[in-house]
Amino acid sequence: MVNKMMFVLLKQVVKKPFTNPFPVKHAPKNVTELIEKVQKGEVKINPPVPLPEEGFRGKIHYDPERCIGCQLCIKVCPADAMEWIPELRKIRHYVSRCMFCQLCVDICPGKKFPGEEKNVKALSMSNDFLLADYDKYSDNLIEEPPEAKEKGL
Amino acid sequence: MTKSQYYIPIGPIHPALKEPIRVEAKVEGEKIVEVDVKRGFAHRGIEYMGMKRNAIQALYLSERICGICSISHPYAFVVGSEKALGIEAPPRAQYIRTIIAELERIHSHILWLGVVAHEVGFDSLLFWTWKGREKVLDVLELISGNRINYSMYMIGGVRRDLKESHIKALKEMIDYYRIFNQEMKNLFLADPVYKARTRGVAQLSKEMALKVNAVGPTARAAGLRMDIRQDIPYDAYADIEVRGIVPQDIVGEVYGDAYDATLVRIYEIDQSVDIIEYCIDNLPEGKIMAIPNYVVLLSKIKRTKGEGIGAHEAPRGEVIHYFKYDGTRDGPAVWKVVAPSYNNINSWAPLLLGAEVADIPVVVAYIDPCMCCNDRIAVVRDSSGKIVDSTTLHRMAVEKTMRIKKELGVKE
Amino acid sequence: MTPNILAYAFAFPVLGIFLGLVYKGIDRRVSARLTSRIGPPIRQPFWDVGKLLLKETVVPENAISWLFNAMPLIALASSMTLLLYIPFGVLKAPLEGYGDLIVVLYLLTLQSLAMAIGGFASGSPFSSVGAQREMVLMMSYEMPLATVIVGFALIYRSFSLTTIASTPVWSIVGPIAGLGVIMLFIALLIVTPAELAKLPFDIAEAETEIAEGMLAEYSGRNLALFYLSDAVRGFAMAALEVVLFIPFTLSSIFNLNLTGASLYTVEALWFLFKVLVVYLLAVTLVRTSFARFRIEQASRIFWVYVNIIALVGLALVWMGV
Structure with a gap:
């Protein structure tokens, strides 16, 4: 009743578990309290999995100031996650539909503010990946110009 | 209390x-005396969706055909599209494509072994x-930005x-x-219990493999030396x-049994590592x-x-994409996908x-089936067993949508 | 029956359930650490049982419902009774003198039998296949198990577990018989995972093949009872092995002169420690590092190899005594 696997497994006992731990060991009774404690430094939480230093494709960040309204991102988006707001000539991005392919970021021409040498893109990939939410239309999952919300467009 | 024959639904x-x-x-006791394989539970109509979109969008749809090997379908897509469009990717791009495809083979084979x-x-x-598979996924994340859907390929590069x-990380890997x-x-090949469970199980002879059109590691485990990378070399495979x-x-x-399939897959990981190097x-x-x-x-x-026609040797076998661009729209007019699991599932019944x-x-498990790849068609039968054709089905779908809209009070 | 025995008879099962669940928790934790996972807290089995007890108990439509509901009770009762025959260290077994090793053999079988009958009664094809497998497996490992018990009867000229526990087996056997006893121990260690329906012999409950087999249709209270009986049986089986083969008391090793309460506490802890070691080696490590056999392979292993080991052991014991 002895095989090679046994030795591999026995070696693993002394090593640290490979599992990525949860932020805290047990689910807290009150999440806001926990967050406050973490900010005060009373509780330490396990950090999330480290990301690669550059080039991670996370939640898309939209800067409406730089958007020129060319609609190219709508043209290439495979998931139809971009919506055109004709009144503002800007777009709205639904993160819950997004498939993080970065095509819109590649194609975005961007805009040059006075005094800048190169165009800066309106769309960019951020490092955010903790996007779970109960509501797919929550504020966290929609990127839009602030005027759109104010005017209710 | 016991019956001689049981009907077991899997x-x-x-x-x-x-x-x-x-x-x-x-089954009779433990022995299977009658078997029927029914497929078509995961049909999503991706080809139809692709024919309504432009080529770049369709390329990223094709990445979502398979749940595990996200680069095999885009690879066949770009190779086929480049042939149709008459463009060629630069050599550096070809080599990078090959590296990504081989990285994916490593992760897919290790997944299968698990x-x-x-x-x-x-x-x-x-x-x-x-x-152990985490390592290759980390490298893929470093190179492409995500662990599973790499979004690396583009028509022409x-x-x-x-x-x-990246190259340093690859060498370390x-x-x-x-x-x-x-x-x-x-651990796999020398383990007595693993050998006892797989030796002689799912034994596919050479003739049978040819008869059921087995492809990929399944066919290679049966002793057929067939591999798209060897038979129709493309990209960097032409130099190797x-x-x-x-x-x-x-x-x-x-x-030709499950033990041989394990053997082939483990040695293919070695081969992939050599190709990447x-x-x-x-x-x-x-x-x-x-x-x-x-x-x-x-x-x-x-x-x-x-x-x-684009073909790529995916971890599960050959993936073939057929394209027709008709010069009127910026997407494929016809797009047909042939996935390896479709052929390999034929071997289950015998x-x-x-x-x-x-x-x-x-x-x-031994063919490493991917159901969402292989379901290309869904057939609907009515209560009398007659096949409902697509126009009727479409009409019924529209009628149902209208009915639901009315019931829910949706305004146009 | 004296009041003393009655008190034991009530305290032991409660203690048995507690220890069985604690050992199951430790088993899960260690198994997780072996596979490089963090693992559940040790109290997790208690939560599991509590949750199952709260859940609805579903009886399938085409099950024979009285048989289906009775079998979990019989399984738990048999493993509880089994516990009453096992002397805890220096404590005497509560049911000492009311039949011994032979009854233990029957009680071990009864529990598996209850599961098999429950499987047949649930009327699902998966359960039926599982129950058939359990019957085949039971027939295969009964023979080596019986051989081990006959070997002990040969040495002690008695089936009483208390007699066996009070005089360590190693002190009364010669070198040849000692070798025989070691072979019997090996045979019993191989039988253990089959008896407890653990990998590599959890063929009757194979998850990927027949979806938990006999237990497929069980839910709620019935499943909780099976879970408890499984936990208690795991502890009892390991305790039985300790009583038979590792009976050394701490005071006899270090020549301690303890009396009264301190003796009982120290010996009880020492006994639990020995059981834990046997449990981890014979159940946890084996179940983590092996694949599942097919039923005919398992049968062959028991009928041929384990039987040969056990019978050679028996022959050596017979020659040595």
């Missing part, structure tokens, strides 16, 4: 299956192999270049997998002499895209008339007949 939801398919087996270990009840080996840091694969050979790995090369004899040592300099601007690319697609109940998970 699927569409069953612990042995990771995706929906149905195997209906009649799954098959789980199917024979060897859960600790499942955890151990998947722990790749979208991201390999940097020095190569050293890691040389050692890891050696250990894997010890790839030879399909068959069990007779390694141990001198062929059984060659590619990074001989990586050409230069551009990575033939047409860097997507708008220009789309307008070229719109102007082009042509057709092409292999299960006469096998034992305990062998069902091994037979099901």
Whole structure:
């Protein structure tokens, strides 16, 4: 009743578990309290999995100031996650539909503010990946110009 | 209390299956005397969706055809599209594509090894192999930005270049997998219980493999030396002499069973590591895209008339995409996908007949089935068993939508 | 029956359930650490049982419902009774003198039998296949198990577990018989996972093949009872092995002169420690590092190899005594 696997497994006992731990060991009774404690430094939480230093494709960040309204991102988006707001000539991005392919970021021409040498893109990939939410239309999952919300467009 | 014959339904939801398919087996004691395989539970109509979108969008849809190997379908897509459009990717892009495809083969094969270990009840080996798989996923995340859907390919090139840091990580990974694969050979191939469970199970003879059109590692395990990378070389494979790995090369004899499938897959990981090493040592300099601007690319697609077939040796077998661009729109007018699991599932019925109940998970797993790849068509029958044609189905769907809209009070 | 025995008879099962669940928790934790996972807290089995007890108990439509509901009770009762025959260290077994090793053999069988009958009664094809497998497996491992018990009867000229526990087996056997006893121990260690329906012999409950087999249709309270009986049986089996083969008391090793309460506490802890070691080696490590056999392979292993080991052991014991 002895095989090679046994030795591999026995070696693993002394090593640290490979599992990525949860932020805290047990689910807290009150999440806001926990967050406050973490900010005060009373509780330490396990950090999330480290990301690669550059080039991670996370939640898309939209800067409406730089958007020129060319609609190219709508043209290439495979998931139809971009919506055109004709009144503002800007777009709205639904993160819950997004498939993080970065095509819109590649194609975005961007805009040059006075005094800048190169165009800066309106769309960019951020490092955010903790996007779970109960509501797919929550504020966290929609990127839009602030005027759109104010005017209710 | 006991009956002599039982009817055992495996699927569409069953612990042995990771995706929906149905195997209906009649068993006598432990022996299977009658078997029927029913597929078509995961049809999503991706080809139709692709024909309504432009080529760049369809390329990223094709990445979502398969749940595990996200680069095999785009690879066949770009190779086929480039043939149809008459453009060629720059050499550096070709090499990068090959590296990504081989990285994916490593992760897919290790995933399969873990799954098959789980199917024979060897859960600790499942955890151990998947722990080793993290390394290649981390490298893929570093290169492409995500762990599973890489979004690297583009018609006429790749979208991201390999940097020095990536090459360093790749070299480190190569050293890691040389050692890891050696250990894997010890744990899988030398384990007495694993051998007892897989030797002689799912035994596919050469003739039978040809008869059921088996492809990929399944056919190679049966002793057929067939591999798209060897038969129709493309991209960097044309510079490398790839030879399909068959069990007779390694141990001198062929059984064609699940044990041989394990053997072939483990040695293919070695082969992939070698290919990656060659590619990074001989990586050409230069551009990575033939047409860097997507708008220009789309307008070229719109102007082009042509057709092409792209084939790629995916981890599970050959993936074939057929395209026709008719010069009126910027997407494919016809897009047809042939996935390897479709051929390989043909082998289930003959292999299960006469096998034992305990062998069902091994037979099901040994081809590494991907149901969402293989479901290309869904057939609907009415209560009398007659096939409902597509126009009727469409009309019924519209009627139902109207009815639901009325019931819910949706305003147009 | 004295009041003393009655008190034991009530306290032991409660203690048995507690210890069985604690050992199951430790088993899960260690198994997780072996596979490089963090693992559940040790109290997790208690939560599991509590949750199952709260859940609805479903009886399938085409099950024979009285048989289906009775079998979990019989399984738990048999493993509880089994516990009453096992002397805890220096404590005497509560039911000492009311039949011994032979009854233990029957009680071990009864529990598996209850599961098999429950499987047949649930009317599902998966359960039926599982129950058939359990019957085949039971027939295979009964023979080596019986051989081990006959071997002990040969040495002690008695089936009483208390007699066996009070005089360590190693002190009364010669070198040849000692070798025989070691072989019997090996045979019993191989039988253990089959008896407890653990990998590599959990063929009757194979998850990927027949979806937990006999237990497929069980839910709620019935499943909780099976879970408890499984936990208690795991502890009892390991305790039985300790009583038979590792009976050394701490005071006899270190020549301690303890009396009264301190003796009982120290010996009880020492006994639990020995059981834990046997449990981890014979159940946890084996179940983590092996794949599942097919039923005919398992049968062959028991009928041929384990039987040969056990019978050679028996022959050596017979020659040595």
